[in-house]
Amino acid sequence: MAARLYHFLPLAALLLLVGAGDVAAAGNGKVPVALYYESLCPASADFVVNHLAKIFKDGLLDAADVNLVPYGNAKVRVNGAISCQHGPYECILNNVEACAIDAWPDVNVHFGFINCVEDLVVKNKREEWESCFEKQGLDPKPVMECYNSERGQKLSLKYGKQTDALVPPHKYVPWVVVDGQPLYDNFESFICKAYKGHPPKACQGLSRQYPIMQQVVKAGNGVSYNSADLEELDESVDGEIEMVRDDGN
DSSP states (O other): OOOOEEEEOOOGGGGSOOOGGGGSOOTTSOEEEEEEEOTTOHHHHHHHHHTGGGGGTSSGGGGEEEEEEETTTOEEOTTSOEEETTOHHHHHHHHHHHHHHHHOOSHHHHHHHHHHHHHHHHTTOGGGTTHHHHHTTOOSHHHHHHHTSHHHHHHHHHHHHHHHTEESOOOSSSEEEETTEEEEEOHHHHHHHHOOSOOOGGGTTTTTOOOEEOTTSOTTOOOEEOHHHHHOOOGGGOEEEEEEEOOOO
16 A cells, blocks of 8 residues: 655644653552554554453453553654554554544543454454444544544654653563563553552452563663653654655664
8 A cells, every 4th residue: 555645843742742651650540551562563463452452341441541552663764754664554554543542532442443453453454444433333533534634643753752762662562561560471460469459350360470571671670761752852854754664674
């Protein structure tokens, strides 16, 4: 599919990144859970559909504050082109999913849509992603207007800044951060261990499972953001953003 061109003007709003709450205790007492992923990565799609979706069904969401960051290993090149690991169609779906998060702030709503899209990716039916509007009973207008305007590109740049500012940096996707700790497995168990309130019923049986943390994090250390990366905007990105296929370099 041909890459689309978008135009944007760099705005100060790009510097006001949301999502920093995934590295500190959520204000509502829930455990912050952040998923850094990219839409066409097989491992990312599998995690969304077969793992993260479970907490929306078993009640564990009552203890978790979920934040999705659809960017992954994409890069903004010097010429202003966003290059996605799995090609231009991944840039498009990253953009669509970013717009869904923006259009429907309720995590139950935007995750339902994103889960539908990623399920199609798993089934090799990614071109049918627009069917998820009808399947989820959602009005496509706000997402399509965002996706076809500079708003979508600003969201992608915001998520790129948020991803690139991770300390320690992500090593691969999906990159799951629970309560400031990057995890490898059993993220549900860690949610239960970190939650300070009365544990949901879903936590029963999970207490014996021990989450596997990434070796890049030493005991007592967690994920933070490089404030300089969050505050600085690369002015070389001014102009057009062209979605291009990553050449592997």
